[in-house]
Amino acid sequence: MSRVDIDQVWKIYPRGNVCAVKDLTFTVNDKEFLAILGPSGCGKSSTLRMLAGLEEISRGEIRFDGEVVNNLGPAERNVALAFESYALYHRLTVYENIAFPLRARGTNQDEVHKKVSEIADLFNLTHLLEKYPSSLAGGQQQRVSLARALIRQPRLTLLDEPISHMDQRVRAEMRAMIRYIHNEMGNTTVYVTHDQAEAVALCDRMAIMNYGELQQIGTVSEIWNSPANKFVAYFVGEPAMNFIQAVIEDGETVVFPGPDGRWVVKFEGEINPSFIGSEITVGVRPQQLQVFREQPEENGVPGTVRVIEFQGEATVLTLDLGDNAKSEAKVVVEATERYDVGEKLWLYASPEHIHLFDGDLPVLRRNA
């Protein structure tokens, strides 16, 4: 297994002069599970393909354990790759599919048998070894595909949205299994996805990309609690962070002026004094807002329930805030509590959950 360094890497497609990846630098630590997350066209798949050796690196260096791999082909890099499509050999049994990479290297029979049995056990495939891929369900086929990719103990495992097309149940099981295998085998894994929930679920750290550039890299809680910019704040979390216009009054309060009064909300952290008096965007996560039927002592903003969406494990309310900008806010509440459209409620956010942005950039400095 390996540490992977991506060092000032660019990917430029000369035809059309498209710059898919711009000056990308980050490190994947040994045995780490790193997710690369971003919307379509953000450059995440180009990055993965450069790691795999399927795409030439236009500028910069990729190193595995300090060794530059720019000029190594996919086979020489010893990376395992799994895509959304399983690409199994339909005329071979599950056993032979998994054994294929070993056979290609001329591994002896006993060794092949030992390794296939081991990995089949890990992937719960033992009872399926004699079957053919076409008789298996999608989740099982993807397990075979992953087992085949991992049997030769690659230096790096690359997964490109391997389960995003599966139904909820299979996806939940596959997530658990991918995480389990990563831990058991001590792999270094890079997982590319556009689905933030998928990334949050699986990774140790995530790298968020947009327009070919790295926006932020960090643990889930770092990204959740201190997003580097408004894009990251918006992209991670479902439902997305609420953004509301307000004015900074002093070093610790923002004000939402409304026809029925002004609502003052305290925040935590330091701001540059030059922002005082200026209009900024307040960001609060729907999961970090609380709902009260009485006015809370501080940090309360009133709202009227406009839409109620039951989600199963929770309910999402959309409220109209009584401010001049006619803002709305979403809040996640317990599904067991009853709310009605038109009901007046108070929203409360604790000061440490208030984010402030000027344009795309954060304004608050907080000690982690």
Added chain:
Amino acid sequence: MAEVRLENVSKLFGRKRVISDVSFTCREGEFLTIFGPTGAGKSTILKMIAGIETVSEGKIYFNEKVVNDLPPQERNVSMAFESYNLYPHMSVYENIAFPLRAPRWGLKLSKEEERKKVCEIAEFLGIDQLLERLPQHLSGGQKQRVSLGRALVRQPEVFLLDEPIAHLDARLKFSTQTLLKEFAKNYRSTIIYVTHDYREALALSDRVILLRRGRVEQEGTPKEVYYTPVSDFAGRMVGDPPMNLLDGEVQERDGEVFFKIGDSLSIKVRNELIPSLKAAMRDEDGKKIVRMGIRCEHIKMSREKMSEDSFQLPVYAVVSEAQSILVSFHLDNDVIFHARSMQQAVYDYNVHDKIWLEFDQNHMFFFPKTIELT
């Protein structure tokens, strides 16, 4: 707006029966969702209501009037499909305005009135910047919203929407879903909506019709469908992850009933659950087998033993979510089940740790086996 009623409706393609004896009512002003997996027959039902497919057996009523033999244009319905079906040579504005200009409805709007209506719906759906463009210059998500706008611009007897937001990216899907719900409330519209996405079904609907192979499996409010599934199929269709389903053997000892999963796990079943357990159990190879369903949020976890009903299992995987943790457990019979918790303590659980678990029997269900679990 109309009330729509289906009475023992069936549809045969040749000798193949794709819809069997479906009856339901969508009340005036109601948001009704037909929900089910691919191939369940959802779109076929919608097409029969629209008049695009004929009805093989049974009757469809609009406000007590049978419409079986009315062609689509005389039913006064408004449709949006998963495929956009936009007129390629017309601008977005003209596409949306099209139903307003149809002579059949005799709306005869002035230019100003028409523009007001089109702009209102376009602004509502966030496509007001695109009105002058041609469909070929739009992204898939934009086309889908134009298609939805065209369906919503006019007030018909009933709106028929077939996966109208399936192609939007996750972010846009969520916000458009909220808009649709608001639209339905504001205009008190009768809407029949088709989706395979349980989140849409739960979030949008007043009532849900769960369809399984052309038959109604369950009918109820979103909360009824979520909290009281009628079958293992219904439990598995809803939730992320869906309801855990565990097969086990029923054993009776000293007048008490136990539910045994695999070799190691045996749970004492509470008295009030025994009738439903006995109704659901079946003989298999001389054993009494039953399927138990429980949602992941109804399994309690702790480092300490909680009660006599607690049992211990090693953690298989830990997966974090925004505000909760999903912990998976692997049973000896190749079954994985999940438990969800929002407690801070759970954040320290590691793979292979032995954790105490307890099933909340208030939320436990017993079903006959009607689906395969592989």
